Amino acid sequence: NDQLALPVGITLDRFIMRNEADFPFATGELSQLLRDIALAGKIVNRDINRGGLADISGQFGSQNIQGEQQMKLDVIANIRFIRALKNGGEVCAIISEEDPELLATGNNKAKYVVAIDPLDGSSNIDSNVSVGTIFSIYRRLTPMGTEPNINDALQKGRMQVAAGYILYGSSTMLVYTTGRGVNGFTYDYSLGEFFLSHPQVKTAAMGDTYSCNEGNMDDFPASIQQYLHKCKGQRLTGRYIGSLVADFHRNLLKGGVYLYPSTTKNPTGKLRLLYECFPLAFIIEQAGGIACDGKGRILDIMPSSLHQRSPLYIGSTKMVEDIYSLCFADA
Numbered sequence: 001n002d003q004l005a006l007p008v009g010i011t012l013d014r015f016i017m018r019n020e021a022d023f024p025f026a027t028g029e030l031s032q033l034l035r036d037i038a039l040a041g042k043i044v045n046r047d048i049n050r051g052g053l054a055d056i057s058g059q060f061g062s063q064n065i066q067g068e069q070q071m072k073l074d075v076i077a078n079i080r081f082i083r084a085l086k087n088g089g090e091v092c093a094i095i096s097e098e099d100p101e102l103l104a105t106g107n108n109k110a111k112y113v114v115a116i117d118p119l120d121g122s123s124n125i126d127s128n129v130s131v132g133t134i135f136s137i138y139r140r141l142t143p144m145g146t147e148p149n150i151n152d153a154l155q156k157g158r159m160q161v162a163a164g165y166i167l168y169g170s171s172t173m174l175v176y177t178t179g180r181g182v183n184g185f186t187y188d189y190s191l192g193e194f195f196l197s198h199p200q201v202k203t204a205a206m207g208d209t210y211s212c213n214e215g216n217m218d219d220f221p222a223s224i225q226q227y228l229h230k231c232k233g234q235r236l237t238g239r240y241i242g243s244l245v246a247d248f249h250r251n252l253l254k255g256g257v258y259l260y261p262s263t264t265k266n267p268t269g270k271l272r273l274l275y276e277c278f279p280l281a282f283i284i285e286q287a288g289g290i291a292c293d294g295k296g297r298i299l300d301i302m303p304s305s306l307h308q309r310s311p312l313y314i315g316s317t318k319m320v321e322d323i324y325s326l327c328f329a330d331a
């Protein structure tokens with residue numbers, strides 16, 4: 001019976017609305033902003049699913065019949081999210097991985113600032129590997145009604161109001177937190193809706209998976225090399241997709257640790273604080289895990305530039321603490 005096959009869970013919209021009712025002074029702006037992001041995510045999801053047809057239909061990243069280069073999916077995703085955030089009207093400034101400067105939306109009366117990586121891991125698309133969108137939301141620091149400036153985006157991770165990601169994987173999921181736990185929603189294609197599938201996600205204190213690019217092992221700090229030897233000694237499982245959202249999501253659900261240390265090529269690490277490390281650190285802490293850069297908590301770092309990088313060790317608390325103590329002994 002088809003009727004019975006329909007999901008009966010809570011939709012993302014309803015969930016957001018219910019949660020809003022818990023805040024006595026909520027104006028609905030954050031709720032609207034989350035809905036705007038979810039809508040842009042649905043559109044990008046559609047673009048990605050058609051991405052495989054690029055070569056035969058002359059879409060993303062290929063040449064069209066006039067010989068002009070078509071836009072890459074990460075550029076398209078950037079346009080989609082920026083358009084949704086601008087039109088939504090709740091955001092005064094955006095910092096995107098795709099744009100070097102802070103982007104003022106012109107909505108000077110809006111109170112939120114968004115940092116976003118519109119399509120992380122996009123180099124994986126050609127081989128049909130999962131990719132993701134990562135976002136982080138802050139309250140602006142400059143007074144409402146004025147032009148936003150760079151200081152609105154340069155806040156400690158701890159100041160985030162909400163953060164989340166969309167994983168375009170074997171199924172599409174949106175996972176987010178507003179500081180009251182982490183909830184995950186799975187996209188139902190036939191209905192065009194996200195449904196609550198993973199309420200109040202908690203990560204294990206100890207996992208059996210470690211994820212890093214071991215090809216760089218000889219360039220890692222001694223403490224991290226030592227940690228990896230320990231993982232192997234304990235016969236832990238090595239899993240590395242090379243797509244941050246996918247690696248993070250697996251470890252969140254199953255327990256484990258993700259490592260992106262400093263290397264010779266990337267002396268301060270590869271991943272970006274504002275739209276990669278901070279949002280995932282907020283999520284992991286809300287799920288009972290932890291994130292550090294080898295010196296301290298990720299969420300306590302005060303960024304000094306928009307595209308600042310940081311080493312990242314994130315996941316199950318016991319594993320990250322283990323890394324931290326080795327780094328500490330090394331220093």
Ligand code: AHM
Nearest residue numbers: 119120121122123213242243244245
């Ligand atoms: P990107 O923002 O240019 O896509 O790079 C970020 C990606 C992450 O998704 C992934 O975890 C990491 O880079 C992989 O890096 P590497 O190929 O060095 O292992």
Ligand code: MG
Nearest residue numbers: 097117120121
């Ligand atoms: Mg990225």
